[in-house]
Amino acid sequence: MTQVTDHGGGVRSLAVPIPDNPLGTTLVHVVDTDRGPVLIDTGWDDPASWDVLTAGLAACGIPVAEVHGVVITHHHPDHHGLSGKVRDASGAWIAMHALDTEIVRRTREHKAERWFAYMADKLEACGAPEEHVALLRAARTARRSSGLPQFAPALPDREIVPGELLDLAGRRLRAIWTPGHTPGHVCLHLEEAHPAGLPGHGRLFSGDHLLPRITPHIGLYEDPDDATVADPLGDYLDSLERVGRLDPAEVLPAHQHSFTDAPGRVRELLTHHEERLTGLLTLLATPLTAWQLAERMEWNRPWEQIPFASRNIAVSEAEAHVRRLVKLGRAEAVAGSGPVTYVAV
Structure with a gap:
């Protein structure tokens, strides 16, 4: 059975x-247009x-052949x-968005x-x-010898331009534009x-940017051709505040369920990340690598129970947070360290 929810005003979710x-x-939203x-x-x-x-x-009475367009919040x-x-x-x-389209193009x-x-x-x-890195190198070798086809996500036809209305009759x-989870993540206002007269300003399709009970992953923007040291967590926090100021009547996220009081949820997330940054500063009283930070951070289960792929995501998130501390002048890389260690200042 497909779970279909009618949100009123020509908007449903699947x-x-x-x-x-x-x-x-994933909650796929269906928006009726002319x-x-x-x-x-x-x-x-x-x-x-x-x-x-x-x-x-x-x-919903819609043959798939009648779908007019597809708007993607981000490339995942x-x-x-x-x-x-x-x-x-x-x-x-x-x-x-053009930045996520570039990731799709690079993937292809x-x-x-x-x-x-x-x-x-x-x-x-x-x-x-080394035993962790060796597993990734082994996966690379296995894929090269397996003859598996390349992953080729669809290349978009149109660019979502921040601040502009989409061409929806x-x-x-x-x-x-709400970067952080990905560089080209967008919410749609x-x-x-x-339709039910709730107070606030319209409705917000929030993708993964604003979710009711969980925080989205904030990792690194990975591009082998770009040596720029990005600040994904800083991008995310700035984007959160921008969305909070919209004050939508209702948020329709891509996971879990719809909810109200977007400004309240934004405040919770800002507090969460500030507490996490404060906790990292305590850990960084002693120089640590991003991996050592991830081992010591609080996750939804003990580090020993986190599987291989999820550890990679956790380390990426740890480095995103320590990069934020470095940009704020609250931590620094230890000169000459390799692998790189960070310490609070």
Whole structure:
């Protein structure tokens, strides 16, 4: 059974499963327009997910062939995965922010082995133990010899321009650039009165930027061709404050459920990250690598129980936080250290 929720005012959501993922589902939003339905995100590229998506559309009285367009909040596969199949079935256009489109283009053009080598080098520089890095190098070798096809997400047709209204006939949907989770993440502000008359300013499709009960992953913006030291956590915190000022009547996220009081949720997230930064400063009384920081940080389970892939994500998040401390002048890299260690100042 496909879970379909009618949010009123020509907006519905479909819960599309994410295989083997604790999040469970991606909420694909369906927005009626004068030229046909438009999807906000599409879900994971998996046969079962596709079946649920198309069944959900059918339950809304929409053959997939009638989808007019697809707006993607960010490039991650649980959001962008099925976009190509939707376009193949309907001729719909796909829109995405230019920075995430560049990631899609790079994914399509570069061999996966290059990414494995890059990540192995990054983990080594973060102080990961050799037995951990060796697993990534082994995965690179196994993929090279397996003959598996390259991962090729759909290349978008249109660019989402921050601050502008999207070209949706009969609707006012404005793009709000909210980097942090990815460099090109966007929220979408439906500048229309709430159908149930809730107080506030329209509705916000928040993607992964603003979720009701969990915090999105804030890691590093990975680009093997770019040596710029980005500040993803700083980007995210700035974006949070911008969204809080919108004060939407209701938030329609891509996971979990809709909710109200966006400014209150923004304050909770700002407090969470400030507490985490303060905790890291305490840890950095002694010089530590990003890997050692991740081992000591509080996660949803003990470090010993965190699986291989999730440890990579945790280390990326630890480095994103320590980069923020460095930018704020509250920590610094220890000169000449290798792997790089950081210390509070």
